[in-house]
Amino acid sequence: MKQTITVDLKWYALDQNNSGGYFYRNEDVMEYVFIQALSPEDAESRARDITENYSSYCDCCGERWNIWFRDEDGTEEPEIYGTEITELDADFFRSAAVLYYFDGTKRYYKFGVGFVPYDQLGDDD
Numbered sequence: 001m002k003q004t005i006t007v008d009l010k011w012y013a014l015d016q017n018n019s020g021g022y023f024y025r026n027e028d029v030m031e032y033v034f035i036q037a038l039s040p041e042d043a044e045s046r047a048r049d050i051t052e053n054y055s056s057y058c059d060c061c062g063e064r065w066n067i068w069f070r071d072e073d074g075t076e077e078p079e080i081y082g083t084e085i086t087e088l089d090a091d092f093f094r095s096a097a098v099l100y101y102f103d104g105t106k107r108y109y110k111f112g113v114g115f116v117p118y119d120q121l122g123d124d125d
């Protein structure tokens with residue numbers, strides 16, 4: 001018998017610490033990584049996979065990623081501290097984000113601009 005279930009997907013935001021004075025900015029991670037997931041645990045598990053190769057850090061600056069989500073961290077839309085990313089401008093610590101949709105789609109978001117193909121993210125400095 002076929003069963004259909006409805007799941008409540010939420011977005012979880014992961015912000016990269018520029019440990020050592022630099023950010024990893026590539027096809028997998030940007031200053032922000034947003035993960036659409038079933039639960040905080042699901043988001044954490046996927047976050048660990050995504051950041052696995054980009055986790056180097058220096059002791060004085062601290063760890064690059066703080067992968068620890070709670071239920072209340074999940075939001076309907078990708079947000080940073082309560083503000084949807086569409087309402088946020090770019091700044092030095094926030095030029096672009098990678099969004100990982102639950103269906104496997106990956107999209108790039110340039111703050112202050114919108115969704116763009118990876119090759120149009122550019123570098124503002």
Ligand SMILES: [Zn+2]
Binds near residue numbers: 019020021
């Ligand atoms: Zn340091």
